[in-house]
């Protein structure tokens with residue numbers, strides 16, 4: 044029997060999420076290769092683009108430094124925006140933790 048979780052409180056917006064039932068597109072499997080990640084995240088991004096709660100989702104993920112793809116943003120997108128996850132790996136580990144203002148990865152010059 045399949046069940047549906049209905050959130051209340053600060054996560055009420057998730058009840059309108061366009062990604063419902065598509066978790067595998069929003070979180071990586073173990074050992075995911077960069078090429079596969081790019082394809083998976085491109086699909087996730089198209090779903091987020093038409094989601095009615097994208098702004099709420101993005102704000103939640105940034106403020107809670109979530110892992111995975113949320114609100115049209117990958118972990119790297121959030122890191123660049125100044126909201127890096129607590130324990131980064133791979134490309135995301137190049138970014139400083141950030142304090143909510145855009146940052147650049149270590150070893151790269153600031154954008155002009």
Ligand code: SF4
Pocket residue numbers: 057059060061062063069090091092094095096097098100101112113114115
């Ligand atoms: S913005 Fe994307 S990740 Fe967030 S609820 Fe909508 S579809 Fe899901």
